[in-house]
Amino acid sequence: MTTLMVTPFAPYRDGIAAYAVQELRALNGQGVDVEVMSPLPSAAHHHLSLGGVRGIGALAARARRYERIIIQFSPEMMFGACHGPIERVMVWAGLSAIGKLTKLELRVHEIEHGPLKRNWAEKQAAARAIRSADVVSVHTEVERDDLARLVGVAPSQITIVGHGVDFVASTTATRDQARSELGLGSNHVFLCIGFVQEHKGFDRAVAGFGAAGLGANAELHIVGSVRVDDPELISYASFLDRLCEQTPGANFSRRYVSDELFDRWILAADTVVLPYRDIWSSGVLERANLLGTPVLAANVGGLGYQISDTSMLFDNDSELASLMAQRVNQAHDTVDSGVETIDLRGTNGVGWGDGHDDLRQSVQSRIRQEAARQTGGSQSKSQMAGIVVDPIVKVGRFERPHPVSERTGVGLVKKFVGRAVGWEIDALVRHVNELQTATLEAVSAAVAERNEKVDP
DSSP states (O other): OEEEEEEEEETSSSHHHHHHHHHHHHHHHOOOOOOEEEESSSSSSEOOSSSSHHHHHHHHHHHOOOSSSEEEEOHHHTTOOOHHHHHHHHHHHHHHHHHHEEEEEEESSSOOOHHHHHHHHHHHHHHHHHHSEEEEESHHHHHHHHHHHHHOOOGGGGGEEETTTTTTSSOOOOOOHHHTTTTTTSEEEEESSSSSOOGHHHHHHHHHHTTTTTTTEEEEEEEEOOSSSSSHHHHHHHHHHHHTTSSEEEEEEESSHHHHHHHHHHHHEEEEEEESSOOOOHHHHHHHHHHHHHHEEEOTTTTTHHHTTTEEEEESHHHHHHHHHHHHHHTTTTEEEEEEEEOOOOOOOOOOOGGGGHHHHHHHHHHHHHHHHTTTTTHHHHHHHHHHHHHHHHHHOOOOOOOOOOTHHHHHHHHHHHHHHHHHHHHHHHHHHHHHHHHHHHHHHHHHHHHHHHHO
């Protein structure tokens, strides 16, 4: 019989969709007959609107047709259309029913903590769904333990499937060819790549790169696009754009890249930076491992279980800046690099993550001193200005929400209402943006005046 894989699917721009394509390729290579069902129009065999009770009910009605159902589980796909906790409980109940009708595999890429912690009924429903599945898998040990503790099941009921077990390279280029085709020179290249979202923390990489004063010997490239047309995501992308403009050596290429170009960027980079604020596991890290590119990764989620021997973890922004400086040192023979090597550990071998605040402050001070030495003191002024104005810059300009809705016809109504009251709202929008601009200019001028008085 046939296996059904339920997942976002290509050409939909989504990390899970990319993962599913690779798993499908591997299953087909093993001779497994697989059909794909996607919640959105795509290259899948079937399309079914999921995210709520109606969707999970329709999936359960089809369950007996298949020998096995693999669900690439994500909260957005499973609960995106739910309007309250009762509907979420019913979706979990639908998964339990599917597990009784056929073999069920839940490949859990991410799960929401809040609803399960707040709602005892949903926690119990989730536990029943997990117990009803033949296989529940995550990508790392920390994810397994986290999920088991969250829903109250034994860790032994959850298996671990390596995130990159089915990954294959999408490019045949050599590193030199990739660098040449991308127009990269001899400088050390740091890379942040993927969809632009605040939890990815790409701004942390820009801040660390600037704080370490690496613009003369290195480049930081952020390559990615906004996955969906959401005002918050667009605002964050605009903030990143401005931040890169203010940071020498930092570049933001705001576009979606193909799988081949994605791998070509990773291959060309000297260091991939994953400054995530929150994540379960990372497909980017697995692709970097596959292509042999070292990684600097935030010590969050299961990233510590994914990194290779050539990669390193960091616990805070100061460590990130220091590690970036170390990477440039290694590429420029340390002495001639113009960047001082900074040791992350004390003589007892204990790292910053263990509470050595004095060491952290010492390293921060040395980074600032070295940056000031390289630029004759001007860098420290710009950093001081950045520290003051960054919160204002991050607020960004006000953008009216897009008139969109998942409910049929509501988007059109919102659009009509927006036009009807536009003459009144637009004036307020302009006024708020003028206030933000005036505040930024005033604070910048005050900082510049203070710098001139302190260091004429």
